[in-house]
Amino acid sequence: MSNASANLQAYRASLLHFHADPASHPDAHAWHADGLLVVEDGRVKAAGDHDALVGTLPPGTPLIDYRGKIITPGFIDTHLHFPQTDMIASPAPGLLPWLETYTFPTERQFMDPVHARATAEFFLDELLRNGTTTALVYCTVHKESADAFFEASAARNLRMAGGKVLMDRHCPDFLRDSPDMRDSEDLIKRWHNKGRALYAITPRFAPTSTESQLGATGELAKAYPDTFIQTHVSENKDEVAWVGELFPHQRSYLHVYDHYGLMRPRAMFGHCIWLDDTDFARMAETGSAIAHCPTSNLFLGSGLFDMAKADSFRALVSLGTDVGAGTSFSMLQTMNEAYKVARLKGSYLPALRMFYLATLGAARSMQLEGTIGNFVPGAEADFIVLDPKATPLLARRTANSDTLEETLFALALLGDDRAVCATYAAGQRVHQREAASH
Known part of the structure; x- marks a missing residue:
């Protein structure tokens, strides 16, 4: 019998979120190239490096694999x-x-x-x-x-x-x-x-x-x-x-x-x-x-x-x-x-500032920090899965990115709804992009 809570899920991908404004704090963002987002009862339970967190999951916890993609707050x-x-x-x-x-x-x-x-x-x-x-x-x-x-x-x-x-x-x-x-x-x-x-x-x-x-x-x-x-x-x-x-x-x-x-x-x-x-x-x-x-x-x-x-x-x-x-x-x-x-x-x-403005910066503007906008424990699990290879041009450009800033900049300048692979609200998937046919 599984020891996992029925309301516990984990998501493996690169993770990006913010705890400060990049315009005034040099270390304003958290980036986990191989990350894990753990969600329980519609809220963030943990977010960090996959290898550090995967051992904390109860046996049987569903783990959705989005490797190659980036999870950010909605x-x-x-x-x-x-x-x-x-x-x-x-x-x-x-x-x-x-x-x-x-x-x-x-x-x-x-x-x-x-x-x-x-x-x-x-x-x-x-x-x-x-x-x-x-x-x-x-x-x-x-x-x-x-x-x-x-x-x-x-x-x-x-x-x-x-x-x-x-x-x-x-x-x-x-x-x-x-x-x-x-x-x-x-x-x-x-x-x-x-x-x-x-x-x-x-x-x-x-x-x-x-x-x-x-x-x-x-x-x-x-x-x-x-x-x-x-x-x-x-x-x-x-x-x-x-x-x-x-x-x-x-x-x-x-x-x-x-x-x-x-x-x-x-x-x-x-x-x-x-x-x-x-x-x-x-x-x-x-x-x-x-x-x-x-x-x-x-x-x-x-x-x-x-x-x-x-x-x-x-x-x-x-x-x-x-x-x-x-x-x-x-x-x-x-x-x-x-x-x-x-x-x-x-x-x-900079791209990091733009992603801040669309996530934690907006949550702060609305006086909702801690409720939405980043992955602090207890925040509502509203998040999206971004695909840096969503279009041929994005895939070609991001394959040549040397830094996170370059990848995010390409997403901001070349991306649109096609770059959004999935959208989650309170831990539930509310949008899934259909795979493009070839």
Whole structure:
């Protein structure tokens, strides 16, 4: 009879995870070329060298062999819109016309719970196919959209955060909300900290909220201090100018949110391209976080985020795909564009830093370190299996890699969903890539 727990599994592969930011710590990562990840009851039990750990496994423990591949924590995407899945890659000359022409008409459909659930199912499957196990997600103004998202997420036992959008002006009547927070409060009570769900209070952006709604949003955030807050700030110059006209008494676009009590730990601000030094300092001071969305920023021509400046102020930074203005669900493709944006801003983003930003860096930005983002004992066992030989070009390039940095860089610059061999959530496989036929 086996001595192994029915809920104990082990995975052999190269292991990579982080315990610090590579930008400020020379030994920020743990790398085990022949590693073993031990999972029990959906949580990490141990992670380290295979030879050191294999003897600790009870007889009969299932051991899945992924040698030749790399296991990392699941990717964490800190800014994207599930209702925009169906309008990804829609042509427009800028943010504001893109919203009017595509976004608002698409979001109108989410008052229908059947449509909302079908889209949520596809959206989550697409995230898992790309190795994203946690995301901070915008729904629409409709309660039905948030319920559909959380129901589909719960069915997969995923660590997901999201919320219904708040918007009560400068939008079509069919999407206009009110300053009343009852729907949001009902959703918080129904979903926040239930299973693996987390709720995010979600004002779309300052121009689409009256001062009355922003005030009520701040009160709701104060009443539920462990919820998330997510919104957009300083994405493009036209938007920044518009906010200046709408809120003439506030020092900056970011200060609008600060004025209403919306800057605090677990507050995530998308884009942050046109922040000034005072804004960056305030981000760091309040424990608020930045979601850098390079594919979206390039697609809409919004501008180039200054990662080096954010780092100089010790602001929390993570990566977001920002689907549907973002052009890929893949965090590897998002790393690719983040690297290029950094070069255009005169700085350099090493691959180790990019993988940090998509794992532990994002967990820290969301105040979830110890829960997700690395392989410390007790962390939830959300992880992915990356294949450095997923495509002929990747295989050829990584065969000539002399360092871990080179291999990771190739994955970031050449990889996409094909590089994700398998995705696990709470120790259960939720995606398996089919072998390519030859």
